[in-house]
Amino acid sequence: MTTPVFIDGAAGTTGLEIVERLTAHPHFEPVVLDEARRKDAHARREALNDNPFAVLCLPDDAAREAVALVDPASTTRIVDASSAHRVADGWTYGFPEVIGRASIAEATRVANPGCYPTGFIALVAPLVRAELLPADWPFTVNAVSGYSGGGKALIERFEANPGIALRTYGLTLDHKHLPEMQRHAGLEHSVLFAPSVVPAFRGMLAEVPLHLGAMRTDPRAYALRDALSEFYSDSDVVHVVQEDDTAELLIDRDAAPWDGMELRVFGNEGGWNARLIAVLDNLGKGASGAAIQNLNLMAGFPETASLHVR
Ligand SMILES: NC(=O)C1=CN([C@@H]2O[C@H](COP(=O)(O)OP(=O)(O)OC[C@H]3O[C@@H](n4cnc5c(N)ncnc54)[C@H](OP(=O)(O)O)[C@@H]3O)[C@@H](O)[C@H]2O)C=CC1
């Protein structure tokens, strides 16, 4: 006996990966609408109300519309992969390691984190909570994503233009991920965010460079690594790399799907300056993998069932 999960937006980039993971899942089965009905409001309303779980893999406006289609008396529990509800009242932020697994387990409305915020919040939230980094610090995050991060439109653009070697964007400094980064990392100020896209299908590096010597909390790089390591010690998804002597980090053009995340802390001699770097798959822990992890916790199944964790 498997538990049905309706995927609204199953034909999209994130939706397809969720269907793939749920098809291989021992306890869930994906429910999708056929091509003729996948945007039909009546068919979607029925599927949204008649299944115990629904995952929204839609643009923000369509995700809000989907939530409005759910009858207030319906028992359907929702995971929204869009950015529509990540700082909204009544929604639980779907980052089990940071928010707490119990909060996800009992939630009826879960907002999946954005891919870039997943890396940033994973690095910064535990260190701010431990008062190693000041909550009022002017944080910067530099990040690189595979082009699937922009959904079908950006995939088409990159695949039609193989000459693009790098695209930096967010140049108006008002990226839609700023509110969730500030809120869920527990910061007093908005983050300065510099995202770029490279010609690899999937993959992501999110980096927070820090002048530790200028902070009143006066931490050292090794202390940050130790604190992160302790914080994630019970996670089978997030892994903190110890004693890091890696000279470079690469994004592969043809990487396989991956639902884990690695956190790395590099420091100069003396540990006065640091580069905190999260390595993840924008479509894995940054989207579909996180959605499955949240569904597993909500349904009481093993947290990593059907996840690609190594
Ligand atoms: N790609 C990523 O790495 C990540 C994406 N997300 C979020 O997940 C959501 C989906 O993104 P992504 O999969 O990349 O986007 P895509 O553009 O690849 O897919 C979106 C899908 O939604 C469908 N759709 C649009 N409007 C409706 C509607 N009214 N009813 C039913 N279906 C509709 C689209 O249909 P059609 O095929 O006809 O266009 C498309 O299939 C977005 O909110 C995105 O921000 C979150 C984290 C990471």
Ligand SMILES: CC(=O)N[C@@H](CCC(=O)OP(=O)(O)O)C(=O)O
């Ligand atoms: C490369 C690229 O375009 N990335 C997307 C974010 C992808 C993601 O995290 O999705 P959400 O917006 O739902 O959070 C962007 O910058 O808007």
